[in-house]
Amino acid sequence: MIDSSLKTEGIFFSPGGEKRFIEISISPIVFEDKIEGYIFGISDITTRKQLEQELLKFEKFETINRLAGGVAHDLNNLLAVLFNYLSLIKLNISNNKKEDCIKFIQKIENTLNRAKYLSSQLLSLSKEGVPIKEPHDLEELIKDVAEFCFSGTPIKYNIIFQNPVRNILIDPQQMAQVFQNIFINAREAMPDGGKVNIEVSLKKLKHEEIPPLLEGDYVEIKISDTGLGIPPSILPNIFEPFFTTKEEGTGLGLAIAYQIIKKHGGNIIAENNPQGGAIFKIYLPYLIKDEPVEGKKSTPSLEISKKHYRILIIDDEEELRDSLLFLLSEMGYEVDTADNGKEGIEKYYKALKENNPFHVVITDYVLPDIKGDKVVAELKTIDPNAKVILSTGYTGIDVTSNYKNYGFSGILIKPYTFETLIQTIERTLSNS
Ligand SMILES: Nc1ncnc2c1ncn2[C@@H]1O[C@H](COP(=O)(O)OP(=O)(O)OP(=O)(O)O)[C@@H](O)[C@H]1O
Ligand SMILES: [Mg+2]
Structure with a gap:
C-alpha cells in the first residue's frame, strides 16, 4: 500500500x-x-476559515444565550418573590402583625436559599467549583436528599447500604446536588408514583472495568427507578449540557452531576433496567480519612452569647462588612472591621499590643491590596495562635480546597447562612 x-x-x-x-x-x-x-x-481557504470561525462564534453565543436566558428567567422569578414578600412585610409592620411578618421572613429565607442553589449549580458547571472535600457520612447525606426530594410525593424509596460509608472524602454540598438532580429526574419520570432503589456498596474495580477509572477501591451508588426508562436513542446524549426532552427542563441537571462526579475523580453511567426504568451508577474513589465525622449540625439559637469574644472582619464589600457587623454584634460579639488587608493586619497588631486581642479574624480572599493568603501568613507571623477564617466566593483556587495548609482555621463559602457563620466561628473558638 x-x-x-x-x-x-x-x-x-x-x-x-x-x-x-x-x-x-x-x-x-x-x-x-x-x-x-x-x-x-496550494489553495486559499480564507473564506472557508472565516465561515468556520463565524459558526463557532455563533455556537458559543447560542450556548451563552440559552444559559443567560435560563438563569435570568429563574433569577427574575426569585427576585419577584423577594420583592412581594418585602412589600408584605412593610404592610404588616404598619398593621402591627408580627406573626405574619415572621412567616414572610421565613419565606424570604427559603427563596434566598433557592437563589443560592441556582448560583451553586452554575458554579459547578464552571472552571470554578473545585470540590472542597471533607470526610462525610454518605448514608446521612443520601437520606437527607431523598427525604427532601420524595417526601410528599407518591414515590417510595429504599436505601440499602451494603457497607457503611461514614468518612468518605467528598464535597457534601456538591454531592447533595448530584443526588438531588438524579432524584428529581426520577420523580419527574414517575409522575403517578413508583419506586426508587438506592444501593450503596464497595467495589474493587479492575483496569478498564469502568473506563476511564483506574484500578482501585470505589463506592458504587446505584439508583434505579420504575419509570419508563431512557429511550436508547437519547442515552448517549443525556449528560450533554442543555440536552432535555422536557418542556420546562433546562437540560443542566445531569450535565452538572457529570461535572461534579468527574471533579471527584469518579464516573457516572446511565442504563436501562431490562425490567423497566432507568439506572444511574455513580463511582466515587473510596478515599477515607480516619478522623471523626462531625455529627449533624445543629441550628444555633439566637440566644445572645454571654462570652466576650472579639472578631475582626476584613472585607472590601461595604454592605457585606456592615451586615456582618450588625449580625455579630447582635449575637454579643465585639466586632471591628477593616476594608483592606494592611488595615486589618495593623488593627490586629495594635489590639494584640494593647492586650485586647481579636479571638477570630474573618477575611475575604480578594482584597484591594493583598490576597487573603498573605493576610493569614502575616497574622501568623505576628501571632502564631491567630485564628483566621477565609471567607470567599472563589472555589476554583487551591487556597479554597486546601485552606488549612495556608494556615486558615476555617472557611466560609459565600453566600453562607447565619447558621453556617455562627457554627464556623464557634468551631474555630472551641479549637483554641
Ligand atoms: N430517570 C430518568 N428516566 C427517564 N429519562 C431520564 C431520567 N433522567 C434523565 N432522563 C432524560 O435525560 C434528559 C436530561 O436530564 P437532565 O436532568 O440533564 O435535564 P432535565 O431534567 O431535562 O432538565 P433540568 O434537570 O435542567 O430541569 C431528560 O430530559 C430526560 O429525557
Ligand atoms: Mg433534570
Missing part, C-alpha cells in the same frame, strides 16, 4: 499585509504500485 496524501494548513501574509489561510496538500501519483511523482496543491 502506498501512503496516502498529506494535508496541512498555514497562515500566509500577502504583500499588502493581508492575512490569508492556505491549505497545502501533497498527494503521490501511483502507477502499478510505484510512486511516480507527487502533486503539490
Whole structure:
C-alpha cells in the first residue's frame, strides 16, 4: 500500500499585509504500485476559515444565550418573590402583625436559599467549583436528599447500604446536588408514583472495568427507578449540557452531576433496567480519612452569647462588612472591621499590643491590596495562635480546597447562612 496524501494548513501574509489561510496538500501519483511523482496543491481557504470561525462564534453565543436566558428567567422569578414578600412585610409592620411578618421572613429565607442553589449549580458547571472535600457520612447525606426530594410525593424509596460509608472524602454540598438532580429526574419520570432503589456498596474495580477509572477501591451508588426508562436513542446524549426532552427542563441537571462526579475523580453511567426504568451508577474513589465525622449540625439559637469574644472582619464589600457587623454584634460579639488587608493586619497588631486581642479574624480572599493568603501568613507571623477564617466566593483556587495548609482555621463559602457563620466561628473558638 502506498501512503496516502498529506494535508496541512498555514497562515500566509500577502504583500499588502493581508492575512490569508492556505491549505497545502501533497498527494503521490501511483502507477502499478510505484510512486511516480507527487502533486503539490496550494489553495486559499480564507473564506472557508472565516465561515468556520463565524459558526463557532455563533455556537458559543447560542450556548451563552440559552444559559443567560435560563438563569435570568429563574433569577427574575426569585427576585419577584423577594420583592412581594418585602412589600408584605412593610404592610404588616404598619398593621402591627408580627406573626405574619415572621412567616414572610421565613419565606424570604427559603427563596434566598433557592437563589443560592441556582448560583451553586452554575458554579459547578464552571472552571470554578473545585470540590472542597471533607470526610462525610454518605448514608446521612443520601437520606437527607431523598427525604427532601420524595417526601410528599407518591414515590417510595429504599436505601440499602451494603457497607457503611461514614468518612468518605467528598464535597457534601456538591454531592447533595448530584443526588438531588438524579432524584428529581426520577420523580419527574414517575409522575403517578413508583419506586426508587438506592444501593450503596464497595467495589474493587479492575483496569478498564469502568473506563476511564483506574484500578482501585470505589463506592458504587446505584439508583434505579420504575419509570419508563431512557429511550436508547437519547442515552448517549443525556449528560450533554442543555440536552432535555422536557418542556420546562433546562437540560443542566445531569450535565452538572457529570461535572461534579468527574471533579471527584469518579464516573457516572446511565442504563436501562431490562425490567423497566432507568439506572444511574455513580463511582466515587473510596478515599477515607480516619478522623471523626462531625455529627449533624445543629441550628444555633439566637440566644445572645454571654462570652466576650472579639472578631475582626476584613472585607472590601461595604454592605457585606456592615451586615456582618450588625449580625455579630447582635449575637454579643465585639466586632471591628477593616476594608483592606494592611488595615486589618495593623488593627490586629495594635489590639494584640494593647492586650485586647481579636479571638477570630474573618477575611475575604480578594482584597484591594493583598490576597487573603498573605493576610493569614502575616497574622501568623505576628501571632502564631491567630485564628483566621477565609471567607470567599472563589472555589476554583487551591487556597479554597486546601485552606488549612495556608494556615486558615476555617472557611466560609459565600453566600453562607447565619447558621453556617455562627457554627464556623464557634468551631474555630472551641479549637483554641
Ligand atoms: N430517570 C430518568 N428516566 C427517564 N429519562 C431520564 C431520567 N433522567 C434523565 N432522563 C432524560 O435525560 C434528559 C436530561 O436530564 P437532565 O436532568 O440533564 O435535564 P432535565 O431534567 O431535562 O432538565 P433540568 O434537570 O435542567 O430541569 C431528560 O430530559 C430526560 O429525557
Ligand atoms: Mg433534570
